[in-house]
Amino acid sequence: MTTQMKFAARMDRMKASEIRELLKLLEQPGMLSFAGGIPDPALFPADRFAEAYADALSPARQAQALQYSVSEGYLPLRDWIAGRMAGLGIPCGPENILITSGSQQALDYLGKLFLSPGDTALVQWPTYLGALAAFNAYEPRYERLEINDNRPAAEITAAAGDGAVKFAYLSPDFANPTGRTVDRAGRAALLARAEELDCAIIEDAAYQGLRYEGEEVPPILALELTQKGDLDACRTIYCGSFSKTLSPGLRVGWVVAGAEVISRLVLMKQAADLHSSTINQMAIHQVAKAGFDAHVSGLRAVYGRRRDAMLRALAAEMPEGVEWTRPEGGMFVWLTLPERVSGAFLLEQSIAKEKLAFVPGQAFFADGTGGNSLRLSFSNSSEAQIAEGIARLGRVLRQALGE
Amino acid sequence: MTTQMKFAARMDRMKASEIRELLKLLEQPGMLSFAGGIPDPALFPADRFAEAYADALSPARQAQALQYSVSEGYLPLRDWIAGRMAGLGIPCGPENILITSGSQQALDYLGKLFLSPGDTALVQWPTYLGALAAFNAYEPRYERLEINDNRPAAEITAAAGDGAVKFAYLSPDFANPTGRTVDRAGRAALLARAEELDCAIIEDAAYQGLRYEGEEVPPILALELTQKGDLDACRTIYCGSFSKTLSPGLRVGWVVAGAEVISRLVLMKQAADLHSSTINQMAIHQVAKAGFDAHVSGLRAVYGRRRDAMLRALAAEMPEGVEWTRPEGGMFVWLTLPERVSGAFLLEQSIAKEKLAFVPGQAFFADGTGGNSLRLSFSNSSEAQIAEGIARLGRVLRQALGE
Known part of the structure; x- marks a missing residue:
């Protein structure tokens, strides 16, 4: 060989x-x-999925379900997600959403979009193992993003704002592996620090919907949007997933960001795997629409x-x-x-x-x-x-x- | 932003x-x-797919179909593919096969595995547009792989064997976009040249099964295996797809190579999107098994x-x-x-x-x-x-x- x-x-x-x-x-x-x-x-x-696949393969829809589709993702699913995001304080349109094959794929693409060898990525400490695996392929240096509910937000540390820091990655809600949540003050402090560093924030919201007690904390992207008033001006990139709520076996997740970031990720996805499975996006859409909450x-x-x-x-x-x-x-x-x-x-x-x-x-x-x-x-x-x-x-x- | x-x-x-x-x-x-x-x-x-999804979502199988699965791919599908590959002159086991999300994803991963900025990729001229898009992300130089049924194989040109050439990419059967097929002599000449250059060969077999006239030409990997007797000693990496035969909307393709190459691609896939859709792999397996030929x-x-x-x-x-x-x-x-x-x-x-x-x-x-x-x-x-x-x-x- x-x-x-x-x-x-x-x-x-x-x-x-x-x-x-x-x-x-x-x-x-x-x-x-x-x-x-x-x-x-x-x-x-499972029963709802059985119905959804049967519907997707009905005579009127089967040609679409089994065919190639657009890299952005199935439009009715993007519309449905846009509605959910509005409910979380992030009003947006389908042009702000890319469907990915699980949120893992979003992490890979974001690594590819931002990181060159030797660049700095700020990451939670400890961090979701799969995020480190995804970013490793692009050979960054890691620096500690010190922010959690047990420490003052002032301890967020990072290199100086010389452009070396490309993004801060964190899972702010019930993080893997610690289960910790970053509170509102911590999120605001992170936004301020990212502004100084001129770096992106990757908000991994894989567990966002699974809260068992306490008050909802708005997503980091929602807080930034409140400050800036325009999604295209925001530096936060929100990664969502149906893996923990509906099914991980279908591999359907999504990214929400300004239209320019999304259009670059769409080109990247087109080059990397054309699009996520058409029939799975249709099935997820039907099951979500029928009773997600x-x-x-x-x-x-x-x-x-x-x-x-x-x-x-x-x-x-x-x-x-x-x-x-x-x-x-x-x-x-x-x-x-x-x-x-x-x-x-x-x-x-x-x-x-x-x-x-x-x-x-x-x-x-x-x-x-x-x-x-x-x-x-x-x-x-x-x-x-x-x-x-x-x-x-x-x-x-x-x-x-x-x- | x-x-x-x-x-x-x-x-x-x-x-x-x-x-x-x-x-x-x-x-x-x-x-x-x-x-x-x-x-x-x-x-x-479509009717066979409707049956296959209903079976995958039956009580006995639904927990598996909707759950996370291994990065290598669904074992019964890899076994089935191994049987097909044996029929094409490439006897192999499931450890030689990775399931990808379409063969497009295989091209992305192979670009990631082999190319650093400035490396040389030999490509057919003209070339499948999606291959150039996939490789572009890794910033190679392209050189012309001059080999088709209208020209003598001796015209295969390439840089000297200084390690700059990482692979030769081609679609040897009814290529996109020309429809041309590389004959057996052309394939043998390419294998000899790749040996001199010590580079991999990426054999894009997306259209391989769709022959309407003329005699089957063995895959490049089959010819190399005949010469070397051991898949682990082969430099050819075969990329197959169900997109042109069963359905592109499910995004299921595969790579066949020596076990070491596959194990590296498995780690890469794990980091990039965990695995291809479980339920889609199960559905493709059932439809293929029931009557692919x-x-x-x-x-x-x-x-x-x-x-x-x-x-x-x-x-x-x-x-x-x-x-x-x-x-x-x-x-x-x-x-x-x-x-x-x-x-x-x-x-x-x-x-x-x-x-x-x-x-x-x-x-x-x-x-x-x-x-x-x-x-x-x-x-x-x-x-x-x-x-x-x-x-x-x-x-x-x-x-x-x-x-």
Whole structure:
């Protein structure tokens, strides 16, 4: 084979074989997993999707559903999304929306649009692993975006405004992996800092609709729009997804931004995969139109109870010295262990001795720190499994701490 | 908005607004179009897809169909493709296959894998426009890959083997836009040249199954595998697609290569969009399994008659000095006009005076030459529309030539 491939060293670090080994272990009978940040498949609106695909393949619509379509995305779906965005304080038109294959694809395209090797990307610390993977292909330097509900917004740090910083990336609502939400003051401070740096803000809103308590905080883009009055003048780029609400298997997400940014992303998408699946966009549109709010309200009730169950169990089972976040929504609780305990070691022990899986926190830090942390997902386990799983975690932890 | 975006100048060249204006004109009543290289939607196996989606959403399968899945692609589909590839002389396993969102996505990922700014890509001349668009994002230099059925293979030209040439890209069967096929000797010569250059070969097989006459030519990858005996030792990367045979709207294609190349592309796909749509892969698998050959054989009969109708009409209607290709398959006939006639001017005249559309050839040349050529697609017009459309083209041409 040819010797001309790039990326060898960097990609080999990710060790797909190790991940596969781990996945095999997870299939053992009796294993409980808080590892994957995935929706509960029992909650998918499968019957509505069955109707929607049947309709898309009816004689009047099948030629459209199975054919090539425009790179921007299916217009009725963009119109529907525009209506939703208006409800979130972001009035916009279909020319402000690009349909992507999941919000993951938006992160890849935004990396491609903004980053050249050596450029700086500000990222939350810890950060969604998939964002780092998407941006890595464009070889940026990472700098710490210090902004969360436990720290004063004044601690946002960044390089000077010499143009080296291309964007700030964050998931402001119930972030993966910490579950934390950036409050309104934090969002305003970030906007001010981005103004000084003249950099874009990538607002990853993957979990935005999944709030279980507390008051809605307006999206960063909504706050900026209030200040500037014109979407084309805004530097924030909002990335949404149907993966956590309707289905991740269809791969449908969206980007909202000023028309110029969207028109460049459309050309990029046309060059990269022409367009997202026509039939899937039609199906998502039909299911969303028929009852998005009612469906998401059902999800919030179930996931909210699971979050409660996890927080209750943690309070009962965790030994002294373990701290955790109290997410107002989303899918994740973030544990910080005593400094001497390694999350990776604990996972090994936990799988072997207690048949319990989770994700060690180190993976989410661009600088490889955070060894004494864990991410627990509560979205895909029943309340009983959560109680049992946290009891197992308590036993492993007490053993690791020598109690 | 921020000033940090890349690509401004290059992308603005593509003038989306002009394309939209043109598309509006195409919607006039009575317009005939040989422009789009798209399948005839009346030939989609829509009923089989309706069954396949209903099955994928049955209680036993819906949780899988709507959920996240592995970046490599749906295993039963990769197994099915492996069986097809064996029939083409490329025995392989699922570890040699990545499912992509159309073969367009494979071209984007291969550009990302191989190209850094200033690297050289050898491309057919003229070339599939979407390949140039995909590679452009990685800023290569293009050099002419001179190889087609009208010229001796010895004319393959390229830079010296100093590692600057990263790959040779071609569509060897009924290429878009020319309809030409590279014969077995041409493929062998290309393999020898790639060996000297130590570069990859990207074999775009989008039209491979759509042959209407003449003998099958083995894929370049099959020829290389015969020489080397081991897929992992091969430098050819085969890109296949279901877009021209089953449906483009589902966005399902695939790449076949040695396991190391595939494992790097899998990591790239994971970072870029996680995976292609789960439910669409399941649907394509079911429809393909149930009768791929019978379906494609039906397509070949219909498209073959349309090709015949176009060649017959061209022979009857074209004035002196116009030449055209005689494709053995695919969707395109390529016209070369007398030097003084511009394809772009002719399109303007043709839309205004005769309500006929096609694609001027210049767009397909990386160096902007080829002004006196046109691409005509016969796949999405009836035989009667083809006869009428070519008569219109004859009138416009004779007028342009002052006859």
